[in-house]
Amino acid sequence: MQAVQDFVRRYGGIMTAYIFLGCGIWMVGMIVLPQLLMLEKSLTYSDPAASARAAQIQANTDRLFVEITRAERAVGRLQTRIEALEAGEPDPEVQRGGATLLNPFAAGPRQPAEAATPETLRAEIVDLEAQIEGNRLVIAENDRNLEQARLAAAPRYGLANYRELVENDLNRSIFFKTIWASVLVTLICLVVCYPIAFYLAKAAPGEQAALLMLALIVPYWINEILRTFAWLMLLSDGGVINELLLVLGVIGEPIRWRQGNGAVIIGMTYAYILFMIFPIYNTIDTLDKNQIEAARDLGAPWWRIHLRVVIPHAKPGIAVGCIMTFMLAAGSYAVPLILGGTTSKWFTEVIYDAFNEGNDWGLGSAYAFTLLTTCIVFILVMMRLFKVSLQDIAK
Known part of the structure; x- marks a missing residue:
């Protein structure tokens, strides 16, 4: 209540009412009602x-x-x-x-x-x-x-739609493959982005950091679909990557990147890499550089400096980056549809088929709600693993 009074005192009654009304409409209309409708649909089953x-x-x-x-x-x-x-x-x-x-x-x-x-x-x-x-x-x-x-x-209420996911071997395997691949994409992005974020925040000179940041952002001015098609041309059997490896003698025949999940994982890592870099960069940038210098003066090796000084400070940014990357990868549809082959179907494609081709809204809602619940569980795991709260993540 004190917080509301402070808000009114700072911004006035009209502005406070406007902000609270807008936030309430957004929360109810964009978050609560759609999820409740999807839950209700997922529990509705027809023989x-x-x-x-x-x-x-x-x-x-x-x-x-x-x-x-x-x-x-x-x-x-x-x-x-x-x-x-x-x-x-x-x-x-x-x-x-x-x-x-x-x-x-x-x-x-x-x-x-x-x-x-x-x-x-x-x-x-x-x-x-x-x-x-x-x-x-x-x-x-x-x-x-x-x-x-x-x-x-x-239509009647029951758990038949959720039981369908458990009993359907194909869709169940696609679901677990999607979760595993999304975790893999998150780990790859973390390994690639952490040193880049640290270099941009603490090591790169001002002008060089600005150029590197611009080089990271400019490709994302292009639509995600076009970037994905660019990777399709790069990873095709006669694409640039295979031709270069053949010329260098690294391989004897073209690698079929789209045969498994390799092309999808590469495309997703590229598509969502910025969502990992920026949160980590923002938190590392707030770290006092004197702490790093003090640890170095005390003789700590570089890996211990990162393990004991940088990473504990950057935990909220790492948690946010992992959460955003995982959720985007698990919910992606365009990247696996374009880069994936016949053996690399994504769970979002299964959900799309249930809604549009099968016209089974109950089954599609159950699959979508299961994926949403899994993402929420991942968020809680990340918060527990990095020992951060929602307030830390919001900062």
């Missing part, structure tokens, strides 16, 4: 077999209605013929059928083998009416079965 049976019954009923309509039209034509024959007029069915503007390919007037009589036509009407009545009985039975199938296919 696919019952849904398929209901669709089949409905299609059969529609076909029977078409047959009834055709039979009723045939009965009407037969009655017209009967009236014409009883009035001593020619059979309309024999008169019809010659080549006309509407039917120029007709062979000519039809000449039945036996001349139709009112009695034979009435017999046909009886058969057609029996067929119509039989179809109506089947439709009535279909209506009862359709009601039961729809009740069985009605």
Whole structure:
């Protein structure tokens, strides 16, 4: 409460109300409600077999209605013929059928083998009416079965969608592969970015640091899709990397980077490397350089200086970098879709297929919520591992 009073005293009542209202709308509309809706969808399950049976019954009923309509039209034509024959007029069915503007390919007037009589036509009407009545009985039975199938296919709450992930060997293996590969991308980014961030913050001269920072940022002015396609050209069988290695004699035949997960991991490491560099750079930049000099003067080797002085100070930045890189890698769709081969499907692609191709929003929501929960668990693990709080991460 004291914090709110200080906020009002500093910014005024109107500005405070505006800020709190905006934050509340953003929190509820962009975070709470979408997650609650996704959770509700993930717990909603429909029996696919019952849904398929209901669709089949409905299609059969529609076909029977078409047959009834055709039979009723045939009965009407037969009655017209009967009236014409009883009035001593020619059979309309024999008169019809010659080549006309509407039917120029007709062979000519039809000449039945036996001349139709009112009695034979009435017999046909009886058969057609029996067929119509039989179809109506089947439709009535279909209506009862359709009601039961729809009740069985009605959405209900349960954990069936989550059980599907556990029981589906393929999707389960893709999920664990995605998590493992995202952790690997995070570790690679950490190993690559930490020395770069330290050099930019404490070792590089001002002008050189600015140039290096510009060199890191400029490539990211290009859209992520275009950068990914650039890596596709670099890592293809006849790409620049393979051609260079062949010329140098390092390899004897092109490396199939896209055969496994190598191309995806390389592309993600490049795509999200800045999200690791900047948080680490920001925290190391706040470290007093005199602490490093004091440790060096006391004879500490370089690895002990980093282990005992720099890394403990940079823990919030390392935690933020790992969290952001992991979440972006685990939730990436474009990079694995473009750089991945047939054997390197990402879990986000499975989620996309469930939503768009399978039109199964319950299953897609369950998969998406599982991935979200895994990312939250990763955040908590990073906070516990680096012993930082949310306040430290926010700083």
